[in-house]
Amino acid sequence: MGKILSKSGLFALQNCTACPVECGADRMKGVGACGVDGLTVAKYYLHPFEEPCISFDKGSGTVFFGGCNLRCPYCQNYEVSRAQRGKKITPRELTDVFKRLEDMGADNVSFVTPSHVIPYLCEALEIYRPALPIVYNSGGYDKVESLQAIDEYIDIYLPDCKFYSSALSKRYLGKEDYFDVAEKALLFMAQKPLKMREDGKMLSGLVVRHLVMPLCTGDSKAILRWFSKNVGDKGYLSLMSQYTPFGDVEKFPELNRGVTAREYATVLAYAEELGIGNLFAQERTSKGEKYIPSWDF
Numbered sequence: 001m002g003k004i005l006s007k008s009g010l011f012a013l014q015n016c017t018a019c020p021v022e023c024g025a026d027r028m029k030g031v032g033a034c035g036v037d038g039l040t041v042a043k044y045y046l047h048p049f050e051e052p053c054i055s056f057d058k059g060s061g062t063v064f065f066g067g068c069n070l071r072c073p074y075c076q077n078y079e080v081s082r083a084q085r086g087k088k089i090t091p092r093e094l095t096d097v098f099k100r101l102e103d104m105g106a107d108n109v110s111f112v113t114p115s116h117v118i119p120y121l122c123e124a125l126e127i128y129r130p131a132l133p134i135v136y137n138s139g140g141y142d143k144v145e146s147l148q149a150i151d152e153y154i155d156i157y158l159p160d161c162k163f164y165s166s167a168l169s170k171r172y173l174g175k176e177d178y179f180d181v182a183e184k185a186l187l188f189m190a191q192k193p194l195k196m197r198e199d200g201k202m203l204s205g206l207v208v209r210h211l212v213m214p215l216c217t218g219d220s221k222a223i224l225r226w227f228s229k230n231v232g233d234k235g236y237l238s239l240m241s242q243y244t245p246f247g248d249v250e251k252f253p254e255l256n257r258g259v260t261a262r263e264y265a266t267v268l269a270y271a272e273e274l275g276i277g278n279l280f281a282q283e284r285t286s287k288g289e290k291y292i293p294s295w296d297f
């Protein structure tokens with residue numbers, strides 16, 4: 001079988017173009033630029049440290065997939081994103097994971113780094129769709145056609161918006177076109193109706209995450225201006241301060257420190273100046289190893 005045929009789309013795995021990298025790998029025979037051929041899972045559990053509307057009461061039922069189409073050098077989950085960890089499973093076996101998370105009382109089921117495994121997720125969700133909000137938590141480097149294929153199953157989009165400047169995205173991600181791609185993806189995601197329950201649990205909509213990086217407050221402000229103009233009240237902005245040096249940062253000495261209180265306060269004040277009301281801010285103590293899960297596989 002060389003294709004995953006679903007009612008929501010057709011993905012040719014022998015010449016994969018499921019994500020914007022469009023590397024054309026034959027995933028029936030080997031790995032693509034994302035580092036995986038099929039579907040691997042490194043961990044699933046109730047995550048207590050997402051935004052309050054996502055982790056809510058018992059926790060977000062996060063599923064961490066192996067591999068990534070961005071593979072940022074500073075990734076805090078680098079053991080997983082570089083595909084060194086993870087257990088290979090089938091889409092049907094993934095539905096057992098959904099059921100276990102439901103039994104554990106998860107407030108939602110959240111796919112972490114799903115852009116390169118959308119074909120397998122569509123297949124799993126056609127077999128079994130959990131009776132919980134489904135969260136799509138990506139690096140923002142998503143292809144609109146693939147999002148269209150999975151959109152009917154997704155309730156909440158939780159993408160990053162990492163860099164506005166093509167020079168910065170080229171330097172840190174090796175992707176000069178990062179913002180051009182992410183902008184189209186975010187505008188598509190912003191069409192999801194925003195539904196927040198009275199008790200603060202998110203049922204549907206968009207939360208854009210932006211991680212403030214060392215020496216990048218000017219770039220953060222450009223992202224905030226874009227968000228204010230193009231998303232505004234149609235979604236939420238989550239301004240994150242938790243950057244901690246991990247992975248391969250020796251090539252980037254400026255990244256070998258956390259974000260200062262002043263850098264984060266500057267960006268937060270600018271969000272308030274722009275009148276961004278749907279805003280999650282993060283305490284500056286919210287950094288370090290407590291955000292790094294211990295991997296199961």
Ligand code: SF4
Nearest residue numbers: 016019022023032034
């Ligand atoms: S999902 Fe992986 S194999 Fe497919 S185009 Fe993207 S990087 Fe290549």
